[in-house]
Amino acid sequence: MAWIEHEYPDPQALVAGVSAVFEATCRSAIAAHGSALLCLAGGRTPLPIYAHLAHARLRGTLTAIPGDERCVPHTHAACNLRNLREAFATDASLQVQPLTTTDGDVDASLGLARTWLAAHPQDFDAVLLGMGGDGHFASLFPGAANVTDGLALDSGMDAIATTPNPLPPEAPFARISLTLPRLLRAAAIHLVVTGADKRRVLREAQQQSHSPYPIAALLHGNAATPIHIHWSP
Ligand SMILES: O=C1O[C@H](COP(=O)(O)O)[C@@H](O)[C@H](O)[C@H]1O
Numbered sequence: 383m384a385w386i387e388h389e390y391p392d393p394q395a396l397v398a399g400v401s402a403v404f405e406a407t408c409r410s411a412i413a414a415h416g417s418a419l420l421c422l423a424g425g426r427t428p429l430p431i432y433a434h435l436a437h438a439r440l441r442g443t444l445t446a447i448p449g450d451e452r453c454v455p456h457t458h459a460a461c462n463l464r465n466l467r468e469a470f471a472t473d474a475s476l477q478v479q480p481l482t483t484t485d486g487d488v489d490a491s492l493g494l495a496r497t498w499l500a501a502h503p504q505d506f507d508a509v510l511l512g513m514g515g516d517g518h519f520a521s522l523f524p525g526a527a528n529v530t531d532g533l534a535l536d537s538g539m540d541a542i543a544t545t546p547n548p549l550p551p552e553a554p555f556a557r558i559s560l561t562l563p564r565l566l567r568a569a570a571i572h573l574v575v576t577g578a579d580k581r582r583v584l585r586e587a588q589q590q591s592h593s594p595y596p597i598a599a600l601l602h603g604n605a606a607t608p609i610h611i612h613w614s615p
């Protein structure tokens with residue numbers, strides 16, 4: 383099986399469980415090589431996990447990169463970088479690397495993301511992913527024109543620019559997303575999902591490797607490490 387399931391009674395228990403795993407991962411990476419490199423989901427669900435890390439007194443450098451970013455200015459409320467930096471604000475040793483330029487220009491942002499990723503080819507110590515109700519993860523959306531480029535394991539690309547189709551009303555923006563092969567280069571991969579509707583999508587994707595939900599490509603992507611699925615109502 384390519385995944386391991388962890389079920390929690392409520393979102394607070396999920397946050398506590400995943401926070402403990404990420405804290406332990408960061409501590410052992412810092413003990414082993416002085417720093418930790420994380421790839422972190424955007425969206426609302428994981429923000430309390432990041433707040434936990436910010437208060438954990440990790441005593442080492444932690445560099446995080448969003449797994450995807452909305453192409454908006456860094457001051458915009460929908461900017462994943464802004465939300466990550468706010469969550470990490472209490473510990474100056476937690477740094478968040480932007481995937482986009484300050485103004486959110488799509489082409490310049492793609493260049494910036496690819497340049498940074500090429501200069502940091504090492505595996506992530508851990509990747510945290512969320513999932514939308516449409517089965518997207520990072521910004522690999524069903525129906526996007528180039529979603530197959532983002533999911534192809536042999537593309538040789540670390541990041542793509544993409545536009546969800548249809549645009550999600552809560553965040554109607556072009557995106558920069560890490561690709562599936564870059565996300566899979568990790569010592570540990572965690573997927574956090576809440577709610578019964580998202581669980582139905584997840585179950586369908588677990589059962590069908592050729593499901594139209596992009597998350598199926600992650601689950602059946604022959605990751606070198608199992609995908610930890612964390613779910614709560
Ligand atoms: O658009 C996005 O949505 C997903 C899910 O977000 P959530 O608020 O339902 O947790 C997120 O994982 C992704 O990074 C984000 O850009």
